[in-house]
Amino acid sequence: MTTFQIILISILGCLGLFGAISGFRRSIGRPAAVIILIISLAGISAALDPNQTTRIARAIGISRGTDLIVYLVALVVFQGFVVFYLRLRKVRRELTLLVRHLAILEASSGDGRGRIRRNATEAEASDP
Amino acid sequence: MNLVSGYVKLMRMPASEKFPDANNGLEPAIADETWVVIPVFNEAEAIREVIGSITPCFKNVVAVDDGSSDRTWDVLQDCAPHALRHFLNRGQGAALQTGTDYALAQGARRIAHFDADGQHRLEDLQKMVAGVAGDECDIALGNRFAGDISEIPATRRILLRSAVLFHRVVSGVRLNDVHNGLRVLSREAATSIEITADRMAHASEIIDLIARSGARVREYPVTIRYSEYARNKGQRWTGSFRILLHYLIGRFAG
Numbered sequence: 001m002t003t004f005q006i007i008l009i010s011i012l013g014c015l016g017l018f019g020a021i022s023g024f025r026r027s028i029g030r031p032a033a034v035i036i037l038i039i040s041l042a043g044i045s046a047a048l049d050p051n052q053t054t055r056i057a058r059a060i061g062i063s064r065g066t067d068l069i070v071y072l073v074a075l076v077v078f079q080g081f082v083v084f085y086l087r088l089r090k091v092r093r094e095l096t097l098l099v100r101h102l103a104i105l106e107a108s109s110g111d112g113r114g115r116i117r118r119n120a121t122e123a124e125a126s127d128p
Numbered sequence: 129m130n131l132v133s134g135y136v137k138l139m140r141m142p143a144s145e146k147f148p149d150a151n152n153g154l155e156p157a158i159a160d161e162t163w164v165v166i167p168v169f170n171e172a173e174a175i176r177e178v179i180g181s182i183t184p185c186f187k188n189v190v191a192v193d194d195g196s197s198d199r200t201w202d203v204l205q206d207c208a209p210h211a212l213r214h215f216l217n218r219g220q221g222a223a224l225q226t227g228t229d230y231a232l233a234q235g236a237r238r239i240a241h242f243d244a245d246g247q248h249r250l251e252d253l254q255k256m257v258a259g260v261a262g263d264e265c266d267i268a269l270g271n272r273f274a275g276d277i278s279e280i281p282a283t284r285r286i287l288l289r290s291a292v293l294f295h296r297v298v299s300g301v302r303l304n305d306v307h308n309g310l311r312v313l314s315r316e317a318a319t320s321i322e323i324t325a326d327r328m329a330h331a332s333e334i335i336d337l338i339a340r341s342g343a344r345v346r347e348y349p350v351t352i353r354y355s356e357y358a359r360n361k362g363q364r365w366t367g368s369f370r371i372l373l374h375y376l377i378g379r380f381a382g
Contacts, residue, residue, distance in 0.1 A: 100226040
């Protein structure tokens with residue numbers, strides 16, 4: 001086993017362990033934990049036997065195992081990007097709702113007419 | 129009547145009575161039932177004049193400071209009848225929705241959207257408010273191409289025409305000016321529309337929401353003042369690609 005294989009397997013092993021523990025503790029969702037486990041196990045398997053990826057690649061019509069890995073990585077990165085982007089959009093939308101809610105709450109909590117200008121006369125401020 | 133009591137009486141008068149010709153034929157009661165929402169972002173220079181030009185006719189003006197970093201909030205507190213503030217900048221669409229929600233909660237019968245950079249004219253707004261109040265439509269939209277178009281810069285004209293074409297194809301909406309910020313909505317129409325696009329894509333989103341709401345829409349000729357200030361504050365043509373991207377993502381990704 002080469003040094004690179006040892007390093008790669010160690011990293012993937014840690015990743016798999018992280019997925020398993022996080023899934024067990026429910027700090028991440030079960031589907032995410034399963035995906036992390038599958039990716040790390042597949043990676044360890046490919047690192048242990050590089051020819052295996054070539055055999056799988058040829059079985060599905062791709063000439064080289066390296067190409068298969070590149071395609072899979074591209075797919076995973078793209079899917080991760082989409083998920084991350086959609087979550088970011090959701091957070092931004094929630095932030096907007098919070099900001100809007102606070103603005104109305106702040107304006108309504110005073111005299112019910114928003115921020116009346118500082119130099120408004122009492123008569124104007126009390127005018128319904 | 130001495131000077132002091134005369135001043136107090138003047139201050140207590142409705143704005144429409146203080147400036148009898150300011151209503152331009154619009155009934156004061158209709159003006160008083162209409163709330164003008166102005167989203168404001170870094171407009172400390174111009175906003176006082178803009179609000180001052182509206183308040184003689186419309187007493188209910190809601191200015192929403194969208195997290196400005198200049199003195200806008202101080203100016204608004206001083207000159208706006210109703211001033212609200214987003215503590216973070218969330219975009220014009222969000223500010224419009226905040227102002228609209230606030231106005232509806234205060235019992236507004238009609239909501240008008242008006243830009244803060246001084247490019248809209250009071251007389252156009254009055255005409256549109258009269259149209260909605262007179263039951264000509266539920267939503268009145270400004271159409272700059274039916275008015276004097278000589279001031280519209282050529283690049284902007286091309287972009288705006290492209291946006292019109294785009295909406296005809298994508299949304300099936302047959303309007304002639306889809307990115308005009310001057311709008312008047314009846315209470316029912318304003319209640320049925322909720323803007324979720326934070327940034328500038330809200331103009332396109334509003335058109336889609338209007339199309340889906342089934343409200344009666346009418347375009348009114350308006351003149352946009354392309355002052356040096358408004359041109360500098362306005363969107364760059366490169367920004368239209370970002371708006372398009374945000375709109376498409378919002379439309380298809382939900």
